[in-house]
Amino acid sequence: MVSKRSLRVPITSIPPEGLEVAVDLGENYFSRWREEDPELEFSTAAINGSVRLEKHGRDILVRGELKGHLQLACGRCLENFAQPVDVNFDLLLVPGPGPGGGEEEELSAPDLDLDYYTGETLDLEAIIREQIILMMPLKPLCTEDCKGICPHCGAVLNLEACTCK
Numbered sequence: 001m002v003s004k005r006s007l008r009v010p011i012t013s014i015p016p017e018g019l020e021v022a023v024d025l026g027e028n029y030f031s032r033w034r035e036e037d038p039e040l041e042f043s044t045a046a047i048n049g050s051v052r053l054e055k056h057g058r059d060i061l062v063r064g065e066l067k068g069h070l071q072l073a074c075g076r077c078l079e080n081f082a083q084p085v086d087v088n089f090d091l092l093l094v095p096g097p098g099p100g101g102g103e104e105e106e107l108s109a110p111d112l113d114l115d116y117y118t119g120e121t122l123d124l125e126a127i128i129r130e131q132i133i134l135m136m137p138l139k140p141l142c143t144e145d146c147k148g149i150c151p152h153c154g155a156v157l158n159l160e161a162c163t164c165k
């Protein structure tokens, strides 16, 4: 069983050896995301995995592994299909610009994605949401060779042939 842990993690609760946070996103998360961002074009989804947090001075390394699926509408035939989600990300959070910022960074990692945090609590849900949105295809297709919909008669060409030319 995955232990239910909040995705809002106080930075002081990350021990020196790092912290592993189980992620188990169900429909309650996704319906909230859609409320906040009506542009999100997926219906149901289920995603789980884990996120590991490590402190490096004031920087925080976030490594995530997420798997699951999103239900998307195909851009050609408009049918819903399950888009597999398989996201691995390494993100380095550095203290945000502003008062107290501007210190020397302890990790220089050109191959890491960099982001800022402010305050004393990490909002892992926002980070995960961003990573999932980043991996969403711009033009989802149910299959690479989806035949789409006939513009003349509206037939779903994956299911039936039509006689239009």
Ligand SMILES: [Zn+2]
Pocket (backbone or CB within 6 Å): 074, 075, 076, 077, 078, 079, 141, 142, 143, 146, 147, 148
């Ligand atoms: Zn399709």
Ligand SMILES: [Zn+2]
Pocket (backbone or CB within 6 Å): 150, 151, 152, 153, 154, 155, 162, 163, 164
């Ligand atoms: Zn047709």
